[in-house]
Amino acid sequence: MPRSGWAREPQLLSLHVLSLCSVAGEAxxxxxxxxxxxxxxxxxxxxHDYFKDTGGDGQDSLYKICKAYSVYDEEIGYCQGQSFLAAVLLLHMPEEQAFSVLVKIMFDYGLRELFKQNFEDLHCKFYQLERLMQEYIxxxxxxFLDISLEAHMYASxxxxxxxxxKFxxxxxxxxxxxxxxxxxxxxxxxALGLLKTSKDDLLLTDFEGALKFFRVQLPKRYRSEENAKKLMELACNMKISQKKLKKYEKEYHTMREQQAQQEDPIERFERENRRLQEANMRLEQENDDLAHELVTSKIALRKDLxxxxxxxxxxxxxLLMTKQKLIDAEEEKRRLEEESAQLKEMCRRELDKAESEIKKNSSIIGDYKQICSQLSERLEKQQTANKVEIEKIRQKVDDCERCREFFNKEGRIKGISSAKEVLDEDTDEEKETLKNQxxxxxxxxxxxxLQLVEAECKIQDLEHHLGLALNEVQAAKKTWFNRTLSSIKTATGVQGKETC
Structure with a gap:
């Protein structure tokens, strides 16, 4: 049974186990x-998990110990509340050891004396507690005197x-x-620690409120381990001498003897009877409270169950839905991986094809550029030669007096009327020669x-084909990249959902 870190390891197991008959024999x-x-x-x-099941191991062992003690100690037998002490011992040791330690506490520690002679020793303990309260609190x-609250009403x-x-x-x-x-x-x-820590609350209560506080609120306060630790520290620091307890015990017995001498036996018996009836009623009330708590706990446990x-x-x-989603996601992942592999392979082929096309087109473009360059050079040479030839012809025309009359300064033929006049003068043979030239x-x-225009058209056509090829390559690359990126994103999204 786990305990808090501040509690010392109990000394139960270190006690000498009494040489008693076994629990099984007494039970x-x-x-x-x-x-x-x-x-x-x-x-x-x-x-508690160990004791909550009817007919379970915990309840069976507890029944054996309580029954064995009632048989072993015939004078006291079984008393209500004794089962709680036996249950605490059972949480630390086997049945026989728990039974032996219970007997040790009852006999050697004087607990059974509280049950003898109509609880006379118990009332002595109540008197001692009240005298200690009178001194310390x-x-x-x-x-408590003002509201007529006596120790036996809350400390039994x-x-x-x-x-x-309760605690x-x-x-x-x-x-x-x-x-x-x-x-x-x-x-x-x-007990004094409990009363001291609760003094401020108790001073504000009346008789009924004080009883309710002891029955309900006080045990709840110590469900906090911090509060329980402070209480234990306070209790350990209190110094209550045995001499003082002996003094109060002697006072109680002296008072009881005086009452016995002064009281009529019938009145004493009636008083004892009333006290026993009150104790019985109180025990029945506590019994009802425990029964109500049991029923409430069972109802709460059933609701929780x-x-x-x-x-x-x-x-x-x-979980089933999640498993199905996981299966679907894995199938989708597998399908996407296959599709991604296919897309990658297709993109690789397209890329290889596009690269080969680019190389081929680059080669063609290079050839066309070379051809165009050659044509341009030829054209420039031809134009230069034509200019030279034209200059020669102009020079010859300028040198010829008859030809000069047919051409103006820009080298163009003069008007028809003037030409006719000149032609009439020139011979037909020279005219035809010049015309033919x-x-x-x-x-x-x-x-x-014309060759220059055709070359320019071819160049433009080649440039157009080159642009289309480059666009196709760029589109192929872009499509491959987008598909690959989309596939990776989809696969990553599926894996992210699986991880969540």
Whole structure:
């Protein structure tokens, strides 16, 4: 059973195990309190995993120990609340050791004395507690006198069950540890610590409010391990001498003797009867509270169980859906990987094809550029030669007096009227010669211009084809890159969803 880090390891296992008959042997005998034991077993730590199952190992072992003790100690038998102490011991050791330690606490630590002689020793402990309150917490002691609240009304379980019935287990473990080391007087230290830490709240209550505070609010306060730790530190720092306790015990017995001498036996018996009836009513009330707590705990556990089952069903459905989604995602991933591989292969082929086309087109363009360069050079040479030839002809025309009359300064033929006049004077043979030469020159010039135009057209056509090829290569690269990038993004998105 896990305990808090501040609690010392209990000394239960280091105790000398008494040479007693085994639990199994005592549990086989008949017990007059068997029905009370059976009734209390289900009410002992009903929310604890070890004791919550009816007929489980925890309840079975607890029943054996309580029944064995009731048979072993016939004078005391089984007392209500004894099952809580036995359950705490069972959380630390096997049945036989737990039974032996229970007997050790009852006999050697004086716990069984509280149950004898109509709880006479228990009332002595109440008197001692009130006298200690009067000394250590006088204002709270006076307030309890004002509202007629006596120690037996709130401290019975503290002494009879050693705080095991109401308080959290990590606090109870430490109290039992201190009790085994220091003795039963430790109960006074813890009780005064509880009263001191709760003084401010108790001073504001009336009789009913104080009883409710002890029954409900006080145990809830120490569900916090920090509060329980502070309480234990306060209890350990309190110094209550045995001499003082002996003094208060002597005062109580002296007071009881005086009351016995002064009281009529019938009145004393009636008073004792009323006190026992009050104690019985209080125990029945506590019993009802425990039963109500048990029923409430069972209802809460059933609701929690139903909610847990509903959540489990919902989680199972969600798990199945998630598994199906995972299968679909893996299938989609596999398909996308195959498609990606195909796209990569296709893009690789297209790229190789485009690169070969680029090389081929580059070669063609280079050839065309070379041809165009050659044609341009030829054209320039031809133009230069034509200019030279034209200059020669002009020079000859200028040198010829008769030819000069047919041409103007720009080298063009003069008007028809003037030409006719000149032609009448020239011979037909010279005219025809000049005309033929001019036609040949114009024809050669026209052919040269035509070749230049054709070369320019071829260059433009080649440049157009080159642009188309470059666009196709760029489109192929872009399409391959976009498809590859889209495939990678899709695959990455699927993997991200799977990871989430």
């Amino acid at each position: 086989t005998k008949e017990s007059p309190q068997d029905s009370a034991i059976t009734r209390d077993i289900n009410r002992t730590f009903p929310a 006088p204002d709270l002691y006076n307030h 379980q503290w002494f009879l069950t050693l705080f095991t019935a 959290p287990l990590y606090m109870v473990f430490h109290i039992i540890d201190l009790l085994l080391c220091e003795g039963i007087s430790v109960i006074f230290n813890v 139903d909610n847990a089952e509903e959540k489990a069903d919902a989680l199972n459905k969600e 001019l036609r040949e020159m114009e024809l050669e010039l026209a052919q040269t211009k």
